[in-house]
Amino acid sequence: xxxxxxxxxxxxxxxxxxxxxxxxxxxxxxxxxxxxxxxxxxxxxxxxxxxxxxxxxxxxxxxxxxxxxxxxxxxxxxxxxxxxxxxxxxxxxxxxxxxxxxxxxxxxxxxxxxxxxxxxxxxxxxxxxxxxxxxxxxxxxxxxxxxxxxxxxxxxxxxxxxxxxxxxxxxxxxxxxxxxxxxxxxxxxxxxxxxxxxxxxxxxxxxxxxxxxxxxxxxxxxxxxxxxxxxxxxxxxxxxxxxxxxxxxxxxxxxxxxxxxxxxxxxxxxxxxxxxxxxxxxxxxxxxxxxxxxxxxxxxxxxxxxxxxxxxxxxxxxxxxxxxxxxxxxxxxxxxxxx
Numbered sequence: 308x309x310x311x312x313x314x315x316x317x318x319x320x321x322x323x324x325x326x327x328x329x330x331x332x333x334x335x336x337x338x339x340x341x342x343x344x345x346x347x348x349x350x351x352x353x354x355x356x357x358x359x360x361x362x363x364x365x366x367x368x369x370x371x372x373x374x375x376x377x378x379x380x381x382x383x384x385x386x387x388x389x390x391x392x393x394x395x396x397x398x399x400x401x402x403x404x405x406x407x408x409x410x411x412x413x414x415x416x417x418x419x420x421x422x423x424x425x426x427x428x429x430x431x432x433x434x435x436x437x438x439x440x441x442x443x444x445x446x447x448x449x450x451x452x453x454x455x456x457x458x459x460x461x462x463x464x465x466x467x468x469x470x471x472x473x474x475x476x477x478x479x480x481x482x483x484x485x486x487x488x489x490x491x492x493x494x495x496x497x498x499x500x501x502x503x504x505x506x507x508x509x510x511x512x513x514x515x516x517x518x519x520x521x522x523x524x525x526x527x528x529x530x531x532x533x534x535x536x537x538x539x540x541x542x543x544x545x546x547x548x549x550x551x552x553x554x555x556x557x558x559x560x561x562x563x564x565x566x567x568x569x570x571x572x573x574x575x576x577x578x579x580x581x582x583x584x585x586x587x588x589x590x591x592x593x594x595x596x597x598x599x600x601x602x603x604x605x606x607x608x609x610x611x612x613x614x615x616x617x618x619x620x621x622x623x624x625x626x627x628x629x630x631x632x633x634x635x636x637x638x639x640x641x642x643x644x645x646x
Contacts, residue, residue, distance in 0.1 A: 310351040319343060370612065371419035371427040372402045373412065375456070380555075380584030381601045382430070385454065388605025389428060396613055398425070409434035416440045420447060426612045431456040433528075436497055450615040454608045456498055462625045464611040466604050470500050473597040473632030474507025477579045478551050480595070480634060482515045484642050486549035486577055489517075490540055492527035492561070494553045504553055504581065528553050533560030541568055541576075548576055549640075555580040559590050562639065573642040583635050592638030604630045 312330075316323040321340070329336045329344035347353075370393050374382040386402060393400050401424060405412035412432045417440070419427055427444055429451060438458045444451045445463065452464040481489055491508045494501040505524060512519055527536050533552070537560070540547055552558035558580030562572050570576050572592055580587060580596040587594040607628050615623060 310353045367423045369399045369424045371424035373429045375407050375432050377404045381582050384601030385605040388602040392606045392609040405432040407432045413440045426450040428608050429453050452608045452612045465627045466608045468599045468630050469632050470503035471507040474504040475511045476634045478508050478511035481549045488547045489549040490547045491524045492552040492557050494528040530556045530560035533557045534564050537561050537564040550578045552580050555582040555584050577640040577642050595637045595640035598633045
């Protein structure tokens with residue numbers, strides 16, 4: 308059982324309020340009383356109750372974080388950026404994952420609000436199309452920053468990756484390598500990342516005078532889907548000569564399937580992913596991918612949140628910060644240019 312201020316007061320024969328003031332070095336408390344209180348508190352291993360303190364101060368010094376998947380390389384790097392700055396700023400971090408499930412996302416938001424976190428950082432699940440649970444955060448005046456997967460209609464702070472330009476650079480690189488029939492494996496278009504990566508793909512085709520073909524844009528954002536769908540894609544005539552995938556796991560599923568079918572990567576078919584996680588260097592050939600700089604994204608999200616927490620009550624217009632991407636070229640796309 309934890310020791311309380313009342314326990315210390317009972318042993319010393321003084322009031323709980325005297326103990327409380329002694330622990331805070333209040334000038335009205337005699338030096339001898341302060342010494343006795345602090346020595347006994349140390350002896351009994353007294354620790355202040357963080358929940359009671361948060362209720363009293365109306366601050367918990369806890370930041371709530373909701374991500375789709377903790378095990379995902381990108382989100383794990385985002386969490387590292389969040390934790391480093393939050394801890395350095397005197398905050399603790401409470402992390403939840405939706406596991407790409409909308410109902411789990413709603414329950415996690417309710418749990419974070421019930422825990423009286425000072426602010427919340429949110430990245431949406433793939434299933435999320437309704438934002439009532441997020442509107443509830445705004446209505447309760449709890450500062451919120453959305454990151455990566457954001458609800459564009461909500462007027463809150465956001466930190467996003469420059470998905471459009473990242474996709475544009477990836478597809479332009481494939482075209483420069485001589486690819487002409489490029490398949491885009493995308494994700495849900497109600498997610499901004501899905502819409503923007505698709506737009507970058509289409510702009511690259513248009514700027515290089517290549518036709519847009521609706522059948523070349525396919526919802527495929529899981530490793531398992533890539534294995535299944537790629538087999539059908541390679542039965543087309545003419546066959547695809549490149550794939551641009553919305554994430555690295557999908558790209559790797561594509562590479563493995565192509566190799567099982569007897570195609571050489573990149574000589575026969577080039578592949579580019581999006582994330583540049585550690586797994587991109589494990590696959591052979593190493594995967595060309597778009598670096599998202601997740602650590603910087605996480606730190607930027609905390610910076611925006613701290614600006615609001617440090618000036619409570621001040622009206623700050625909703626802001627959007629964009630993290631630039633970088634195409635990391637590796638072996639999976641370096642095929643001989645066709646002239």
